[in-house]
Amino acid sequence: MPRRRMHMTGADGAALRAALRELRTKLEVPGEFPAEVLAEAQRAARAPRLPELDATDLPLFTIDPPGSVDLDQAVHLAVRPSGGYRVHYAIADVAAFVRPGGAVDAEAHRRVSTLYFPDGKVPLHPAVLSEGPASLLPDQTCPALLWRFDLDGDGRVETVDVRRALVRSRARLDYEGVQRAVDTGTAEEPLALLRDIGRLREALERERGGISLNVPEQEIVEHDGAYRLDYRAPLPAEGWNAQISLMTGMAAADLMLGAGTGILRTLPTAPDGAVGRLRRAAGALRIEWPHHVPYAELLRSLDPHRPAHAAFLQECTTLLRGAGYTAFTGGDLPEPAVHAAVAAPYTHATAPLRRLVDRYSGELCVAAAAGAEPPQWAVSALAALPREMAEGTRLANTAERESVDLVEAAVLKDRVGETFDAVVVDVKDGEPQVGTVHLEDPAVVGRVRSTGRELPLGERLRVRLAEADPGTSKVLFAPA
Incomplete structure (x- = not known):
């Protein structure tokens, strides 16, 4: 099954944790933050760059796994009086705390992204920022990049705006609680609209030929005093929330393409042979795939709780290999500019606390939306960003894959x-x-x-x- 982020729960498994520490050493994973980085982060936490616009009246809320404290996104959804919907999506403004060329900035370029291990994470930024004033924690006023989308009745984007603003989240929700509230009809309108807008955006994704893989995750849980591995299929609420992020990533790509300067997340179209191989796998797994049914539509018909379907969904991840980042400046637009799985231009822009590139794409989008020149510190970093992100992504994937291998071996060693x-x-x-x-x-x-x-x-x-x-x-x- 998918080699994706896992979480350990229950009592401390000393031997397993020791092996995970050895894995970090082998992979040369960054350790503690240097003293100068921590000192600069503490100063920034006390005196961030604050915007003039006050949007703290918006009753935003966050949706994340239980226990999360590095909260990148907060959302509010409403019905427009004239028809359609309005979505506000606040993204943590990490640039308000990070001085270009400073110690925190340099360390972020060395780390590139937050790394996840079964027993914890290795963060991109010091916790004094990412789990403090830079995080969109409830009842905390903080700077953010505030996106505003006006959608028509079918969920199509009519207008987009993004600017810096002070925001204040009202609630920290988790996916299971959101799903339960929606299913039981107890969700208030802003939360119930997540389902309505999420489903509309999923329909638009189908229309443009986009792909969403509902692949189960592996989780490590304690059972009768020992560790075991279980599967967990993503909840519909996770897909609805992901659609808001995807919409923002597509809007960010369009803004940067219009301005002629930016960085995209790109994925080439899968070769014909790869799709043919999947057809053979579908046949072997006794999954009916009529020739007139597009690949993306087949995926939406599968049930990740069924072993054969889950196995096929895992095989389908092979078509998503080859993703990378493409930077461009001076109006020299990339070709192709489309992410094959999204079926549209797309970029990463919604997780700046955990991914380096998002800070840059956010900064470029704010400038593009205002019709202003982007800051030179952001433009000058674009040439190196694709390589930095590629190296960071390889390390993250290796850490994830080898962590799963290690835990599987540890769970099975006595069997x-x-x-x-x-x-x-x-x-x-x-x-x-x-x-x-x-x-x-x-x-x-x-x-x-x-x-x-x-x-x-x-x-x-x-x-x-x-x-x-x-x-x-x-x-x-x-x-x-």
Whole structure:
């Protein structure tokens, strides 16, 4: 299943945490912030650059996983008296705290993004900023980039504006609570509108041929005094909230393209052979895919709670590989400028506390919306940003992948020789005795090697755990 961010809960697993510390050392993950960075961050926390516009009357709210304190976005949704909707979307104004060329700025360029491990995170910015005055915490007045969207009755964007403003969030919500309130009909109008507008934006995504992968996540939970891995399918509320972020990313890309200076998140169209391979995988997994049904539409029909569908959704992530960043200045627009999965120009602009590039795209959008020249500090950084972000993304992906491998091996280390029910989700080209299996319980994806017969792609298979070594993060199964 997907190798995505995981969370540890329950008692402290000393051995597992020690192994995760060793992984950080191996990957040369940044440790504590240098003293000069912390000192500058503390000064900035006391005296940020504050905007003139006061929008603290907007009853914004945030939606994040429980316990989150580095809150990048806050939203308010309303029905317009003339028809349609108005969306206010506040994004943390990190540039109000970070001095270009200063110690915090230099350290952010070294770190690039927040790294997530099962036992914690390695933040992009010092906590005194990202978990303090720069975060959109409830009942805290702070600077933000305030986006305003006017939508028609179908959810299409009619007008866009973004400017600096003081904001004040009223509530910190989590996805399960939001979903429960919407499902039971107890949500107040601004929250209920998240469902209505989210569904309209999902319909527009289908119309333009965009792709959303509803892929289950792996989670580490404590069970009877031991750790285990489970799957969790994303809630509809997470998809609705993501649509507001996607809308902002598309609007940000359009603003920068119109101004002739900016940075885009791009993804090339998948080659024909990749789609053909997915068709073969769908057949093997007994997923009906009529030739007249577009790839994006098929994905929306799948149920991530069903093992075969979940396995296919994981295979579909291969079409999203190759994403990168493309910077441009002086009106020299990139070609192509479209993100294939979004099916529109798009950029990252909504998570500046956790991702370096968002601070720059936000700054360029504020200037473009005002018809002003962008600040030179932002323009001068554009040439290096794609390379910096690529290196940071590789490290984040490696940390995530190896963390999952390590936890899987640790969870299974005392179960070598046991047998499990699994589904063969992949078979290696040219070597059909080697592939990948998806276990339903525990929630593990591992390598399988057969000594003789070919592996039955898409079929259930009883497998025996042949090896599980936390020291090498290696898990290997064999047909039982």
